[in-house]
Amino acid sequence: MTEIKGQKHWGWMVVLDLFLAGLGAGTFLFSFVLDRLGECPELARIGTLIGPVVVLLGSVLLLLDLGEGGHVLRLWFHPAALRTSWITRGAWLQTGFIIFGFAHALPRFAGFAWLPWDASGGLGLAFGWAAAVLALTVPVYPGMVLGVIRSIPAWNNAALPVLFLFAGLNTGIAVLQLVALGVTVDVAGLHLLAIAGLVLSVLLLLTLAAYVEIVRHTGTTGRASARLLTSGVFVWGVAVAGLVLPIVLLAVSLASTGLAQVRVLGAVSAVLVLAGGLLLRHAVVTSGVRMTVRSD
Amino acid sequence: MRYGMAIDLKKCVGCNACTVACRMENGTPPGILLCQVEKYEVGTYPAARMDFLPRACMHCAEPPCLEVCPTGATYQREDGLVLVDPRKCMGCRYCVLACPYEARHPLRRIENYYGPGTVTPWEEKKHKTLTKGTVQKCTFCAHRLGDGRQPACVEVCPANARCFGDLDDPESDVSRVVARQGGSVLKAELGTCPSVYYLNS
Numbered sequence: 493m494t495e496i497k498g499q500k501h502w503g504w505m506v507v508l509d510l511f512l513a514g515l516g517a518g519t520f521l522f523s524f525v526l527d528r529l530g531e532c533p534e535l536a537r538i539g540t541l542i543g544p545v546v547v548l549l550g551s552v553l554l555l556l557d558l559g560e561g562g563h564v565l566r567l568w569f570h571p572a573a574l575r576t577s578w579i580t581r582g583a584w585l586q587t588g589f590i591i592f593g594f595a596h597a598l599p600r601f602a603g604f605a606w607l608p609w610d611a612s613g614g615l616g617l618a619f620g621w622a623a624a625v626l627a628l629t630v631p632v633y634p635g636m637v638l639g640v641i642r643s644i645p646a647w648n649n650a651a652l653p654v655l656f657l658f659a660g661l662n663t664g665i666a667v668l669q670l671v672a673l674g675v676t677v678d679v680a681g682l683h684l685l686a687i688a689g690l691v692l693s694v695l696l697l698l699t700l701a702a703y704v705e706i707v708r709h710t711g712t713t714g715r716a717s718a719r720l721l722t723s724g725v726f727v728w729g730v731a732v733a734g735l736v737l738p739i740v741l742l743a744v745s746l747a748s749t750g751l752a753q754v755r756v757l758g759a760v761s762a763v764l765v766l767a768g769g770l771l772l773r774h775a776v777v778t779s780g781v782r783m784t785v786r787s788d
Numbered sequence: 789m790r791y792g793m794a795i796d797l798k799k800c801v802g803c804n805a806c807t808v809a810c811r812m813e814n815g816t817p818p819g820i821l822l823c824q825v826e827k828y829e830v831g832t833y834p835a836a837r838m839d840f841l842p843r844a845c846m847h848c849a850e851p852p853c854l855e856v857c858p859t860g861a862t863y864q865r866e867d868g869l870v871l872v873d874p875r876k877c878m879g880c881r882y883c884v885l886a887c888p889y890e891a892r893h894p895l896r897r898i899e900n901y902y903g904p905g906t907v908t909p910w911e912e913k914k915h916k917t918l919t920k921g922t923v924q925k926c927t928f929c930a931h932r933l934g935d936g937r938q939p940a941c942v943e944v945c946p947a948n949a950r951c952f953g954d955l956d957d958p959e960s961d962v963s964r965v966v967a968r969q970g971g972s973v974l975k976a977e978l979g980t981c982p983s984v985y986y987l988n989s
Contacts (some may be wrong), residue, residue, distance in 0.1 A: 559879070642852060
């Protein structure tokens with residue numbers, strides 16, 4: 493029997509970018525929502541800065557891996573590629589998010605008082621809304637980058653962008669739950685995060701199941717990908733530890749009213765969600781089996 | 789005008805002369821074969837036999853590598869050739885993944901065939917035409933076409949299995965042989981419209 497091999501052209505650096513892009517965008521988005529709702533203001537302030545910082549870090553890693561010398565700059569200076577290439581579109585979306593995200597977040601931090609706008613003023617808020625809208629696209633674009641590749645059936649799948657969106661937003665919640673360990677928060681705010689995390693984890697679990705099932709039925713190459721995808725690490729790491737356990741922990745935290753207990757349960761759940769999110773991206777990227785040239 | 793090729797699989801004996809001619813012509817380092825012959829088994833014992841599938845870039849009319857290229861390095865000429873401009877390629881390997889024919893190869897490093905420090909005069913000359921960190925692919929020997937010559941793989945084929953020419957010209961040899969023998973293309977279902985036809989497949 494021939495050994496099944498996933499593609500080897502994209503590896504850990506791409507995986508990290510997919511992970512960090514979703515995580516950063518999700519962190520910003522929920523921080524912005526908390527800020528708008530007037531919940532956990534300190535957590536929201538820090539989260540709106542973490543978002544663009546993390547996405548910037550992911551972008552740098554990606555460019556180091558994918559880019560050769562100064563040619564990388566063509567990602568921004570060859571707008572004609574925006575018509576067709578999802579890497580170019582992603583570069584623009586991420587850049588827009590980083591710029592607007594920083595523009596919204598920075599005025600609330602010491603050393604940036606010189607900026608001629610504040611985060612809650614008209615212009616600062618407009619930057620925030622622009623970043624929030626872009627934050628919805630940043631986790632989706634990696635799914636599109638992979639999704640348009642017809643020669644890899646496991647990626648050429650409409651469920652992938654949805655999967656990455658939910659996974660990105662879920663890890664964003666997780667980051668905020670970890671940050672909440674060190675800032676002033678209240679139980680109501682943490683419960684809000686727990687509800688969002690719970691709903692996203694359930695949605696992600698359902699989408700993941702649908703994704704694997706669709707891949708399993710996408711020809712012989714798809715079946716091969718599904719076999720790689722559903723290894724022990726995937727089942728126990730992504731599905732059980734990264735989703736089922738956090739669902740249980742968050743449900744328990746919702747039933748609790750003690751701040752310390754809610755904090756710890758949220759943090760433990762967050763660590764599991766983050767590990768599961770990283771393993772999920774790794775599983776999807778490395779299980780991309782190419783069609784054979786002769787036939788599928 | 790649209791350059792294309794017809795490859796008669798009944799004539800191909802899997803000798804890899806095209807593979808070697810391509811390597812010589814383009815000076816590709818070890819591990820990179822812009823033209824290769826895939827060998828595979830057909831049928832079951834006792835009626836099993838070995839078949840060959842010579843393949844390179846299909847110079848698709850609708851190239852998936854072109855649409856994903858983020859820097860405009862991949863481009864399509866009016867004569868249908870799909871080429872890479874190394875001055876624009878950032879080596880992201882998106883096109884390598886997008887190509888369903890595995891016809892693109894990332895050039896991570898330029899090695900010598902006989903190991904470090906033993907560069908042959910031919911390699912010394914040819915390696916100057918390669919750019920590390922970019923993607924390599926078959927060009928249908930575009931540099932030869934300008935001189936009115938055929939691609940190296942066509943010229944060298946001892947079985948005369950390959951026919952090259954203008955697919956838009958109904959009088960060209962390649963158009964006639966495709967029209968007469970009804971060639972097929974690889975992965976037609978992907979809608980890439982390859983310019984390489986296989987006869988007797």
